[in-house]
Amino acid sequence: MKNYKITVSYDGTRYKGWQVLKSTDATIQGKLQMVLSALAGHPVEVIGSGRTDAGVHAIGQVANFHLDEHFSAEEIFEDLNRHLPEDIAVTKIKEVDDRFHSRYQAVEKTYRYRIRTSPVPNVFERKFLYQYGQTLDVDKMKKAAQALVGTHDFASFCGNRHMKKSTVRTIFSIDLVERDGEIEILYCGNGFLQNMVRILTGTLIEVGRGERAPESMPALLKAKERKQAGYTAPPQGLRLEKVTYETMDGRC
Amino acid sequence: MKNYKITVSYDGTRYKGWQVLKSTDATIQGKLQMVLSALAGHPVEVIGSGRTDAGVHAIGQVANFHLDEHFSAEEIFEDLNRHLPEDIAVTKIKEVDDRFHSRYQAVEKTYRYRIRTSPVPNVFERKFLYQYGQTLDVDKMKKAAQALVGTHDFASFCGNRHMKKSTVRTIFSIDLVERDGEIEILYCGNGFLQNMVRILTGTLIEVGRGERAPESMPALLKAKERKQAGYTAPPQGLRLEKVTYETMDGRC
Numbered sequence: 302m303k304n305y306k307i308t309v310s311y312d313g314t315r316y317k318g319w320q321v322l323k324s325t326d327a328t329i330q331g332k333l334q335m336v337l338s339a340l341a342g343h344p345v346e347v348i349g350s351g352r353t354d355a356g357v358h359a360i361g362q363v364a365n366f367h368l369d370e371h372f373s374a375e376e377i378f379e380d381l382n383r384h385l386p387e388d389i390a391v392t393k394i395k396e397v398d399d400r401f402h403s404r405y406q407a408v409e410k411t412y413r414y415r416i417r418t419s420p421v422p423n424v425f426e427r428k429f430l431y432q433y434g435q436t437l438d439v440d441k442m443k444k445a446a447q448a449l450v451g452t453h454d455f456a457s458f459c460g461n462r463h464m465k466k467s468t469v470r471t472i473f474s475i476d477l478v479e480r481d482g483e484i485e486i487l488y489c490g491n492g493f494l495q496n497m498v499r500i501l502t503g504t505l506i507e508v509g510r511g512e513r514a515p516e517s518m519p520a521l522l523k524a525k526e527r528k529q530a531g532y533t534a535p536p537q538g539l540r541l542e543k544v545t546y547e548t549m550d551g552r553c
Numbered sequence: 554m555k556n557y558k559i560t561v562s563y564d565g566t567r568y569k570g571w572q573v574l575k576s577t578d579a580t581i582q583g584k585l586q587m588v589l590s591a592l593a594g595h596p597v598e599v600i601g602s603g604r605t606d607a608g609v610h611a612i613g614q615v616a617n618f619h620l621d622e623h624f625s626a627e628e629i630f631e632d633l634n635r636h637l638p639e640d641i642a643v644t645k646i647k648e649v650d651d652r653f654h655s656r657y658q659a660v661e662k663t664y665r666y667r668i669r670t671s672p673v674p675n676v677f678e679r680k681f682l683y684q685y686g687q688t689l690d691v692d693k694m695k696k697a698a699q700a701l702v703g704t705h706d707f708a709s710f711c712g713n714r715h716m717k718k719s720t721v722r723t724i725f726s727i728d729l730v731e732r733d734g735e736i737e738i739l740y741c742g743n744g745f746l747q748n749m750v751r752i753l754t755g756t757l758i759e760v761g762r763g764e765r766a767p768e769s770m771p772a773l774l775k776a777k778e779r780k781q782a783g784y785t786a787p788p789q790g791l792r793l794e795k796v797t798y799e800t801m802d803g804r805c
Contacts, residue, residue: 310675310676311676312676312677358677360677379672382672382673382674387679390674390675390676391673392673420634421634421642421644422639422642424563424564424639424641425562425610425612425678425681426677427564427640429677
């Protein structure tokens with residue numbers, strides 16, 4: 302058996318997220334498993350670096366799977382892109398060490414959230430941004446964002462009420478860029494809880510419209526209560542950009 | 554009555570083009586007329602700079618309409634963007650001289666055609682490009698394009714078999730840019746015949762894959778027969794970028 306690492310790009314609009322739930326649901330993992338299983342002639346499991354919510358997109362999701370060795374990486378690549386629906390594409394494939402595991406070995410993830418503040422709608426990218434339509438105070442948002450960077454218990458920002466595992470995560474950076482009637486927020490961290498990026502974004506938006514003080518972030522983290530944080534920003538503005546791995550050759 | 558000039562952006566995917574055909578069809582002109590007529594309380598006609606085919610997009614279509622003066626330009630702008638479907642947006646509005654006519658006074662139009670040559674599909678922009686998936690000889694295409702620039706009878710590139718008016722047009726420039734697995738072709742001219750940009754593109758693609766010589770363009774123009782030219786490239790790769798007007802203050 303060979304182990305293949307793939308990079309996957311998807312428009313999540315019509316999917317119930319990455320992970321297979323019921324076999325009848327449309328999920329990205331499910332579509333990949335169907336195409337690979339048909340190619341192999343037996344069930345193939347695809348391991349993703351992590352879940353993405355329903356309606357969330359990815360340009361750099363990483364996954365891996367094991368397959369019999371009579372296929373070349375190029376053959377698998379072509380077969381996947383030929384049979385996957387037009388809103389899912391494999392952009393890279395690489396044969397990797399048998400021990401590579403896309404979830405366990407991920408050390409860093411980058412998500413991008415796009416908020417359109419201009420009252421003029423963007424018709425071409427409307428499915429990939431949150432059409433907010435009002436100005437926000439970006440300086441205040443930046444100040445609040447800085448208070449969230451670091452290693453914290455993010456229980457206040459966790460959408461899963463029954464989370465039993467640790468809710469401690471490290472955010473390496475949160476960068477806000479304002480351009481062309483939009484605010485782009487880049488979140489980089491060692492991992493994110495369910496809905497965490499969307500709740501962080503909703504909270505930053507509430508700061509940007511003056512409903513919360515940037516100085517209230519430490520107390521919010523300390524509260525460890527979901528209801529203390531802001532609303533969950535809609536999924537369409539979010540995209541998983543990159544997953545980084547620590548290998549013997551350095552980060553990749 | 555006041556005369557308003559608007560700039561319109563649309564994702565043409567689900568429309569039968571710009572121009573109203575039967576009143577039941579989904580057209581961009583039809584949608585604009587419906588919203589403006591509801592606002593005015595009487596039928597309002599919207600004059601476009603020209604038609605775009607079914608499935609073709611625009612980021613800089615220009616139109617004008619006359620309306621009673623008790624509305625401000627800002628009120629009309631907001632009403633339009635509130636009531637138009639999410640794939641049509643008005644990006645600019647300006648009150649103009651009563652004699653301004655968006656079709657008669659247009660002096661230059663720019664269209665962009667995007668061909669994706671990379672075998673890796675672009676899932677996010679798939680509705681706005683032609684997923685060709687194979688490499689093309691861009692140097693040959695550029696050479697052929699240069700032979701098409703100028704004032705010519707473009708009857709060979711006209712999709713309307715029953716065209717009774719002049720098929721002479723002037724192409725000011727055709728620029729090909731290769732980047733990120735795509736070829737972008739920018740066509741600038743004083744006007745374009747029905748399907749003309751798509752037939753020019755199909756012909757250039759045939760040159761790019763070696764089926765036609767760049768040197769065959771003059772003979773093709775001279776033939777004045779649609780069947781001598783290449784295929785009609787699909788509509789989704791095409792977008793109307795800009796319409797320019799000659800005014801007393803110069804071009805705009």
